[in-house]
Amino acid sequence: MGAVTDLLARAQSLFGQAKTILLKPDATAEELAQAESLKKEAEGLKARAAQLKEIEMEADLLQKQQEQQAENKGNQPPAPDFKSWSEFVVALTDAFVSKGKTVDRRLKFWEETDEDAPARPTGRKDMSGITGADGGVLIPLQQLNQIMAVAAPMSVVRQRATIINMSGRTIKLPVLDQTVTAAGEPSFFGGVKVYWEEEAATITASDMQFKQSNLVAHELVGYTAVANSLLRDAGVALADFLGGPLGFPGAVAWAEDYAFLRGNGVGKPLGVLESPAAVVVPRNTLSDIKYDDLIAMEGAYMGGEGVWLATHAAKKKLLAMNGPTATNYAGVYMWGSAKDGVPNMLLGRPIVFVDKLPAVGEKGDMMLCDFTFYPIGNRQNATTVEADTSEKFGKNQTAFRIVSRVAGQPWLSAPITLAGDATTKVSPFVVLKKETS
Numbered sequence: 001m002g003a004v005t006d007l008l009a010r011a012q013s014l015f016g017q018a019k020t021i022l023l024k025p026d027a028t029a030e031e032l033a034q035a036e037s038l039k040k041e042a043e044g045l046k047a048r049a050a051q052l053k054e055i056e057m058e059a060d061l062l063q064k065q066q067e068q069q070a071e072n073k074g075n076q077p078p079a080p081d082f083k084s085w086s087e088f089v090v091a092l093t094d095a096f097v098s099k100g101k102t103v104d105r106r107l108k109f110w111e112e113t114d115e116d117a118p119a120r121p122t123g124r125k126d127m128s129g130i131t132g133a134d135g136g137v138l139i140p141l142q143q144l145n146q147i148m149a150v151a152a153p154m155s156v157v158r159q160r161a162t163i164i165n166m167s168g169r170t171i172k173l174p175v176l177d178q179t180v181t182a183a184g185e186p187s188f189f190g191g192v193k194v195y196w197e198e199e200a201a202t203i204t205a206s207d208m209q210f211k212q213s214n215l216v217a218h219e220l221v222g223y224t225a226v227a228n229s230l231l232r233d234a235g236v237a238l239a240d241f242l243g244g245p246l247g248f249p250g251a252v253a254w255a256e257d258y259a260f261l262r263g264n265g266v267g268k269p270l271g272v273l274e275s276p277a278a279v280v281v282p283r284n285t286l287s288d289i290k291y292d293d294l295i296a297m298e299g300a301y302m303g304g305e306g307v308w309l310a311t312h313a314a315k316k317k318l319l320a321m322n323g324p325t326a327t328n329y330a331g332v333y334m335w336g337s338a339k340d341g342v343p344n345m346l347l348g349r350p351i352v353f354v355d356k357l358p359a360v361g362e363k364g365d366m367m368l369c370d371f372t373f374y375p376i377g378n379r380q381n382a383t384t385v386e387a388d389t390s391e392k393f394g395k396n397q398t399a400f401r402i403v404s405r406v407a408g409q410p411w412l413s414a415p416i417t418l419a420g421d422a423t424t425k426v427s428p429f430v431v432l433k434k435e436t437s
Contacts, residue, residue, distance in 0.1 A: 011046045086239040091106065092398070093231045147243055169379065216407050217406060219404070228396045231398055272374070273364040283361075300426055303372075305370070308351035309366070310367075369428065379407070
């Protein structure tokens with residue numbers, strides 16, 4: 001408070017000088033003006049002293065709070081991370097289900113402040129007696145990375161897509177404007193042109209055209225409840241199950257794939273099927289898949305090592321599909337030698353049968369895609385696995401929830417128009433249409 005005292009002392013002195021001048025019966029106009037100036041300067045010093053006092057009080061309060069927090073933590077070093085999901089579940093079981101044991105300091109606690117908002121780690125709960133109402137814990141992100149690593153191989157799109165790490169909810173992607181339709185002018189290069197010029201001639205300039213694409217992360221949420229008796233008796237095995245293909249990783253992989261393929265972009269990623277970047281090829285025969293459909297899709301495809309996607313119900317049709325004539329090459333040239341088995345190849349490209357596409361005969365029952373043209377945005381540090389013993393306390397259950405934030409949509413905003421005829425459209429995403437025309 002020394003600085004505050006000094007400012008007030010100076011203000012008091014100035015007030016005294018002004019008072020002396022004002023008490024003079026024969027004070028001149030110049031002296032009266034000086035007294036007014038002294039008064040204003042003193043008032044300024046007084047205001048500065050008040051501000052400084054308030055700041056010092058706030059700083060002292062913050063210092064005391066920090067010292068109290070350090071004392072509560074006992075000056076312990078930061079708790080290490082759990083090495084596996086099994087360790088997390090065992091610690092959770094010991095603390096909230098079995099009870100009576102020391103709470104593992106690696107557990108991180110959260111509380112919900114808004115019933116309508118998803119839970120987020122906002123502060124530590126009071127651990128009074130480890131009651132059911134005090135049971136919200138957050139799994140470290142390192143273990144979540146393990147879960148996502150398990151999910152990736154189960155995903156059709158993610159393991160083939162371009163992955164972009166996002167530090168915020170939205171990332172702006174600069175992409176080439178490839179919508180040029182003039183004959184003789186390739187649209188692949190976004191307006192960049194080259195010219196044949198005579199030696200020493202003036203070079204014709206061309207400008208690269210860019211567009212901006214917004215990649216927006218959306219929340220994918222999973223939820224399940226487990227009986228506390230099961231946690232108590234089989235905690236490690238249960239953790240392996242929840243962290244395996246039939247648990248959270250499998251559920252995340254399936255839901256992501258469905259959105260990447262069929263999402264409408266509203267509250268979820270924009271999928272290939274709904275994207276304006278896809279070329280939609282008319283079907284040869286209503287409610288069927290024919291050899292001519294595959295040829296038309298290949299003709300509209302532009303990409304690298306693409307992959308065929310088909311609904312499971314299409315497998316029998318493709319295996320029995322006839323070639324150019326009804327009696328020759330029935331399926332053999334597509335699938336290889338029957339005596340060597342039936343590899344998952346179609347017209348020289350891999351084919352994957354998935355349960356996320358529409359029924360045979362519907363738009364998108366078959367696709368041909370190069371998913372390197374499909375960016376997936378991973379929101380960094382925004383995916384959590386949480387456990388809560390309070391919500392299901394009356395049923396003697398522990399609730400688990402996973403919240404993942406992910407974005408996805410094709411790079412292109414429209415198909416590419418070929419320069420040769422300025423009419424033919426190609427794309428790294430080709431979809432078979434429902435109608436025949």
